[in-house]
Structure formats: C-alpha cells, structure tokens
Amino acid sequence: xxxxxxxxxxxxxxxxxxxxxxxxxxxxxxxxxxxxxxxxxxxxxxxxxxxxxxxxxxxxxxxxxxxxxxxxxxxxxxxxxxxxxxxxxxxxxxxxxxxxxxxxxxxxxxxxxxxxxxxxxxxxxxxxxxxxxxxxxxxxxxxxxxxxxxxxxxxxxxxxxxxxxxxxxxxxxxxxxxxxxxxxxxxxxxxxxxxxxxxxxxxxxxxxxxxxxxxxxxxxxxxxxxxxxxxxxxxxxxxxxxxxxxxxxxxxxxxxxxxxxxxxxxxxxxxxxxxxxxxxxxxxxxxxxxxxxxxxxxxxxxxxxxxxxxxxxxxxxxxxxxxxxxxxxxxxxxxxxxxxxxxxxxxxxxxxxxxxxxxxxxxxxxxxxxxxxxxxxxxxxxxxxxxxxxxxxxxxxxxxxxxxxxxxxxxxxxxxxxxxxxxxxxx
Amino acid sequence: xxxxxxxxxxxxxxxxxxxxxxxxxxxxxxxxxxxxxxxxxxxxxxxxxxxxxxxxxxxxxxxxxxxxxxxxxxxxxxxxxxxxxxxxxxxxxxxxxxxxxxxxxxxxxxxxxxxxxxxxxxxxxxxxxxxxxxxxxxxxxxxxxxxxxxxxxxxxxxxxxxxxxxxxxxxxxxxxxxxxxxxxxxxxxxxxxxxxxxxxxxxxxxxxxxxxxxxxxxxxxxxxxxxxxxxxxxxxxxxxxxxxxxxxxxxxxxxxxxxxxxxxxxxxxxxxxxxxxxxxxxxxxxxxxxxxxxxxxxxxxxxxxxxxxxxxx
Numbered sequence: 024x025x026x027x028x029x030x031x032x033x034x035x036x037x038x039x040x041x042x043x044x045x046x047x048x049x050x051x052x053x054x055x056x057x058x059x060x061x062x063x064x065x066x067x068x069x070x071x072x073x074x075x076x077x078x079x080x081x082x083x084x085x086x087x088x089x090x091x092x093x094x095x096x097x098x099x100x101x102x103x104x105x106x107x108x109x110x111x112x113x114x115x116x117x118x119x120x121x122x123x124x125x126x127x128x129x130x131x132x133x134x135x136x137x138x139x140x141x142x143x144x145x146x147x148x149x150x151x152x153x154x155x156x157x158x159x160x161x162x163x164x165x166x167x168x169x170x171x172x173x174x175x176x177x178x179x180x181x182x183x184x185x186x187x188x189x190x191x192x193x194x195x196x197x198x199x200x201x202x203x204x205x206x207x208x209x210x211x212x213x214x215x216x217x218x219x220x221x222x223x224x225x226x227x228x229x230x231x232x233x234x235x236x237x238x239x240x241x242x243x244x245x246x247x248x249x250x251x252x253x254x255x256x257x258x259x260x261x262x263x264x265x266x267x268x269x270x271x272x273x274x275x276x277x278x279x280x281x282x283x284x285x286x287x288x289x290x291x292x293x294x295x296x297x298x299x300x301x302x303x304x305x306x307x308x309x310x311x312x313x314x315x316x317x318x319x320x321x322x323x324x325x326x327x328x329x330x331x332x333x334x335x336x337x338x339x340x341x342x343x344x345x346x347x348x349x350x351x352x353x354x355x356x357x358x359x360x361x362x363x364x365x366x367x368x369x370x371x372x373x374x375x376x377x378x379x380x381x382x383x384x385x386x387x388x389x390x391x392x393x394x395x396x397x398x399x400x401x402x403x404x405x406x407x408x409x410x411x412x413x414x415x416x417x418x419x420x421x422x423x424x425x426x427x428x429x430x431x432x433x434x435x436x437x438x439x440x441x442x443x444x445x446x447x448x449x450x
Numbered sequence: 451x452x453x454x455x456x457x458x459x460x461x462x463x464x465x466x467x468x469x470x471x472x473x474x475x476x477x478x479x480x481x482x483x484x485x486x487x488x489x490x491x492x493x494x495x496x497x498x499x500x501x502x503x504x505x506x507x508x509x510x511x512x513x514x515x516x517x518x519x520x521x522x523x524x525x526x527x528x529x530x531x532x533x534x535x536x537x538x539x540x541x542x543x544x545x546x547x548x549x550x551x552x553x554x555x556x557x558x559x560x561x562x563x564x565x566x567x568x569x570x571x572x573x574x575x576x577x578x579x580x581x582x583x584x585x586x587x588x589x590x591x592x593x594x595x596x597x598x599x600x601x602x603x604x605x606x607x608x609x610x611x612x613x614x615x616x617x618x619x620x621x622x623x624x625x626x627x628x629x630x631x632x633x634x635x636x637x638x639x640x641x642x643x644x645x646x647x648x649x650x651x652x653x654x655x656x657x658x659x660x661x662x663x664x665x666x667x668x669x670x671x672x673x674x675x676x677x678x679x680x681x682x683x684x685x686x687x688x689x690x691x692x693x694x695x696x697x698x699x700x701x702x703x704x705x706x707x708x709x710x711x712x713x714x715x716x717x718x719x720x721x722x723x724x725x726x727x728x729x730x731x732x733x734x735x736x737x738x739x740x741x742x743x744x745x746x747x748x749x750x751x752x753x754x755x756x757x758x759x760x761x762x763x
Contacts, residue, residue, distance in 0.1 A: 224584025294563030
C-alpha cells in the first residue's frame with residue numbers, strides 16, 4: 024500500500040526539514056520527501072495546514088497487561104497511544120506478574136503483535152519481582168526484547184543493588200530508568216510537602232525525597248559509567264542536579280511529564296484524587312524549573328507516565344487513592360498548549376523531546392522522515408482545539424485531572440510502520 | 451439569613467459573616483439548653499447519623515445531645531479504623547446512610563477530605579467532626595465562642611496555639627476562624643511538629659514557648675498524641691513537657707487574665723498541668739458546654755433556620 028501525505032509542513036530537525044513537503048510512503052518505508060509528489064494509486068491524505076512530524080514516542084506508560092486488564096490492556100492502551108499521536112510506547116514492568124523474565128517480555132510483545140495499534144517497547148525489571156534485592160536476568164530480558172530496565176513505581180533502595188544493576192546493564196548498553204524516591208522520606212505521603220499539604224492536612228512528600236535519590240543515582244552513574252535515565256523529574260532541585268551532572272559529562276538523561284510542567288499542588292484543593300500522582304504535583308517554582316529544563320535541553324524527554332486506575336481505586340479517601348493519572352490522550356496537546364504556544368519550545372524542540380529524545384535514550388534506530396526510513400509519522404494540527412472529555416478516551420481508565428480543560432493540538436493521523444494506526448474522524 | 455452551604459466541611463470555606471452568624475446563633479442556643487426544658491422542635495422528623503471512624507467521646511456525645519435537643523432522631527455508627535484499611539468503601543456507606551433516611555451526616559474520619567467525598571456523594575448535609583489533620587470546624591467554633599464570651603471580642607486579640615501543630619485539625623480550624631475574625635495568631639511547638647509554610651496561613655511561628663506566651667490574650671493548648679514520640683518527632687515526653695508544658699509558673703508570666711483553652715482530652719502533666727487546666731484562667735469545661743450550643747447553632751442554620759432572633763424562646 025502506498026500513502027501520500029500531501030501539503031503538510033514537515034518539521035524534522037535532525038533532517039533539517041522545516042518546510043512544506045509531500046511525504047510518500049510505500050511498503051512501510053518513507054520513499055520520497057519532496058515538493059509536489061504525484062503518485063497514482065496512493066492513498067492521499069490532504070494535510071495542508073497541518074504539521075508532519077517524526078513519529079512520537081512515549082517512553083513511560085503503564086499498559087497493565089498482564090494482571091490488571093480491568094485498568095488497561097495492550098489493545099486499549101496502544102489505541103490510546105495512537106489517538107494521542109504516539110507511534111511507540113515503552114511499557115513499565117510493574118505488571119502482575121512483573122516483566123522480570125524473558126517469558127513475560129515475550130508475552131507482552133506477542134500480545135502487542137496480536138492486539139496492538141502502535142509499537143510496544145517493553146521495559147524489563149531491574150530486580151526479581153521488583154523486590155529491590157536480586158537482579159533480574161537482564162541479559163535474558165534484553166534478548167527477549169526489553170529496551171531498558173526499571174523497577175518503576177518502586178525505588179531501588181539498596182545502593183549496592185543499583186550499582187550492580189547499572190554495571191550489569193551497561194554490558195548490554197541498556198539504560199537503567201530510575202524511579203527516584205527515598206521511601207523513608209516519602210513514607211505515608213500523599214501530596215507535595217509544602218503550603219498545600221499543610222493547608223489541606225494531607226501528609227507530605229518533600230522534594231528532598233526525590234532529590235536525594237537523583238543525587239545518589241547520578242553518583243552511581245559516574246561510578247559505573249552506565250547510562251542512567253531519571254523518570255518523571257518533578258522538582259527544581261532534580262533539574263539542577265541533572266544539569267550539573269550533564270555538564271560533568273555523566274551519562275544521564277531524564278524525562279518530565281505533562282502534569283509536572285502544567286499543574287501545581289494547588290490542584291489538590293478540593294481533594295480530587297485524580298490529582299494524586301507519584302511524584303506529586305509540586306510548586307510553581309518547580310513547574311518553572313521543569314519548563315526551563317525542557318527549554319534548555321536538560322530534560323531530554325516528555326513522557327506521560329500514563330497510569331490507568333479504575334474509578335473504584337480513585338473514588339475513595341485521598342490518602343487511600345491509588346497514585347497515578349492517565350496521559351496518552353492529552354500529553355501531546357498539553358505540550359503544544361503549555362510549551363509550544365507560549366514559546367517555551369519550538370515545534371522542532373518538541374520533536375526532540377517527544378521523538379528523537381526518547382529514541383536516543385532507548386537506543387532505537389530512529390532516522391526520522393527521510394527516504395529509506397521506517398515510516399513512523401505523526402500528523403498534528405497545532406491550532407485546532409478541543410475540550411478534554413475522558414468519556415471519549417480509548418483508554419479503559421478515566422483518571423485524568425484535565426477533564427474539561429480546553430487544549431490546543433489535535434492529532435490528525437498517526438502512521439506506524441507505514442500503516443495508519445489512527446486517523447481523525449475515522450474510528 | 452441561613453448559611454449558604456449544604457455542608458459544614460471547614461471554617462476555611464466560610465466567610466467571616468457566616469462564622470459570626472453561627473456564633474450569634476449559639477448564644478440563644480446556650481440559653482435554651484442550660485435551662486430545664488431543653489428541647490427545640492426545629493429538627494423534628496429529621497434524622498442525624500454520627501458516623502465516627504475514630505474513637506471520640508466528647509465530640510460524638512456533644513453532637514448527639516445537640517441533635518436530640520433540636521428534636522432530631524440521632525443514631526451513632528462507630529466504625530473501627532481497621533475497616534477503612536480493609537477497604538470499606540466510604541461512598542457506599544454514605545449512600546447507604548442516605549437510603550436509610552439520614553438528613554445530617556456527622557463524620558469523624560482519620561483522613562483529610564473524607565467529609566468532602568461524602569458531601570459530594572449525598573444530598574444530606576455533611577458536618578465535619580474532624581478529618582485527619584485537616585479541620586475540626588465545630589471545635590474551632592466553640593473555641594471562638596468561648597473566647598468571645600470570656601473576653602468580649604476576638605478582633606485584635608493575640609492568640610497562641612501550642613503543641614503538635616503538624617497533626618492538629620484543631621489548630622488549622624482555629625487558624626482559619628481566628629484570622630478571619632481579626633485575631634493575631636501565633637503557633638508554637640517543636641520544629642518537628644510545625645508543618646511547612648504554615649506562616650502562609652497568616653500566622654506567626656515560633657519554637658520558643660516563652661516568646662509565644664509573652665503577650666498572648668489566649669493560649670490554646672493542643673493535646674499531644676503520645677505515640678508521636680515513637681515516630682521520632684520528639685525525643686521524650688519528659689523533654690516535651692519541659693519545653694512546651696503549660697505550668698502555673700509559665701501562666702504567672704503571662705498577661706493577667708490570660709484565657710487558657712484545651713480541646714480535651716488533656717494529658718494532664720504533659721502539655722498542661724491539672725492545676726492550670728482547673729485554674730481560674732482555664733475554660734476547659736465551659737468549652738464543652740459551649741460545644742453543644744455551637745453544634746445546635748450549626749444544625750439550626752444548616753437546616754435552613756434564620757436569624758438568632760427567630761429562634762423560639
């Protein structure tokens with residue numbers, strides 16, 4: 024099948040493209056990027072006035088399969104991804120059972136082949152059972168197709184275990200993704216420790232709970248020479264630590280979520296449990312620091328930390344509610360609305376943070392929109408707006424704090440390996 | 451003017467005029483229930499449920515009597531802490547109570563925001579009788595009432611709150627009420643029991659009790675949860691008592707006529723000595739009496755009752 028994207032504005036900084044171009048796709052590959060391509064018998068998608076981007080990757084999602092298919096499945100999660108403009112997602116290993124064996128990773132990949140709408144990149148566990156003590160068979164995870172390792176959702180408390188994980192993973196050139204949290208400092212906490220925790224009477228999680236662990240892992244990355252990726256950076260202090268580590272040449276990358284560059288802990292007033300997330304929503308100063316980190320490249324990646332939960336897990340007392348919010352279907356629009364439209368990021372920088380950044384971090388071959396490359400393309404209308412309506416989400420869960428918010432940036436089409444995984448107006 | 455709210459979730463959500471209305475309404479309520487025939491017909495045919503997830507004697511009894519003297523049918527549900535941890539669903543419980551005909555749900559819960567969840571779920575009026583470390587609005591109302599009754603005003607007074615501010619819903623409700631009514635509030639306690647950025651709530655903060663007491667018109671002493679010591683928040687009860695216990699010696703250095711409050715139950719000899727708690731400056735027992743009056747006022751106003759003058763005498 025041939026596909027012609029006609030008249031779109033191609034923004035691909037790595038290939039020096041920022042102009043109106045047609046893109047022709049055949050047999051899963053980009054075959055031509057040029058002005059005025061004519062191709063008979065090709066399916067033509069008129070994308071005049073839209074932007075055509077290298078396919079976006081969300082490198083931090085929870086697909087919940089196996090084990091919690093009531094929250095999300097690989098099918099619903101990857102459909103949500105396609106609708107959100109993502110051609111690939113990296114899924115975290117805290118499933119049930121966890122992705123701590125080659126068999127579990129192969130299961131996810133096989134379910135993705137059978138039911139998935141976009142490419143699924145499994146992240147394997149650092150330790151067996153995510154228990155934080157014994158290393159998982161990282162070589163086996165790699166062979167099965169894991170792109171990184173993480174005990175996401177739980178910190179690796181023991182520094183020696185983390186050190187060994189980094190040393191071991193570096194043999195396979197796999198990044199170690201750190202969920203940076205000192206579990207003693209954060210124990211019992213529900214929201215950011217500060218004025219709002221005081222006012223609302225909710226137990227707080229201090230910024231230092233994240234920052235002490237970011238600092239530890241940076242020192243371990245320096246010690247081991249391994250590739251460290253800090254997940255969901257939420258504080259000004261973490262951004263500063265990572266900025267300095269990068270200046271020293273330590274191999275550290277990091278990501279920030281849309282909720283951490285958009286919302287503050289003030290959103291918790293009213294006790295809407297959809298605002299409960301780990302790490303918690305922080306202060307305005309932290310939001311500014313995350314935005315600055317995204318602008319200057321200290322933060323390499325925007326990732327959603329899409330964490331589906333059922334209504335039953337959320338419609339309870341705030342302290343009892345599950346941590347996490349979904350993000351696949353709002354992530355790109357939040358980035359457009361909160362970062363691109365205010366001029367914090369150019370569209371080219373957005374592509375770096377949402378396509379090349381995650382690809383580089385995960386070591387993917389990611390050539391962009393260039394002849395010969397696998398055709399992974401996101402078509403976006405950055406000026407179209409919509410009101411977030413969780414009832415219309417493809418995700419099986421509805422736990423978003425952005426319900427009712429007007430956002431800019433509608434996905435027009437998501438092309439995965441030459442195939443249209445999602446097209447606006449076509450269900 | 452009735453209250454413009456379905457629920458009383460906290461003093462945070464009330465305007466100054468609304469707080470004053472409740473206090474004004476509590477004056478005739480106190481007269482009514484301190485006379486021989488206590489009953490008012492206001493809530494005849496209405497049902498009030500006390501839903502208590504934490505042990506409480508005085509608050510629960512106070513609400514129960516306030517309801518009864520307003521002629522409501524009152525029922526108490528004591529639910530153990532463990533059932534919450536086991537995952538008993540609060541929304542489901544609230545819906546059940548409403549289906550049983552509850553018009554008022556008085557809730558005490560160990561987690562902040564639980565009354566808000568109930569209030570969002572049911573049409574019944576929800577009264578917060580203490581939610582975690584968030585608010586305990588009727589306790590603050592009775593404290594305000596007692597201050598006003600004893601000292602004649604609240605505006606311009608210097609009020610010091612001493613103790614475990616971090617875990618105290620009494621402190622937070624008092625801060626909202628007092629600052630809205632124009633008092634100057636100082637909170638005092640060990641640094642480990644002072645929550646971060648509390649000064650943004652409009653209060654002074656000090657860890658020095660002498661300084662906090664020096665020019666106070668009112669001292670509100672909080673109950674110390676003795677188990678906090680095990681969590682490493684202070685080294686020993688002895689040292690706490692030494693640094694923050696209110697003794698006669700310390701009271702003698704205060705302004706003459708200083709009013710001393712304690713929400714009870716007190717750890718006598720820890721945060722306050724019995725001598726002080728039962729002394730002439732303290733109003734511990736009046737507070738309990740005033741609590742019933744204030745809760746009657748809240749029930750009256752939430753049920754649509756108007757000005758204090760309209761209360762049938």
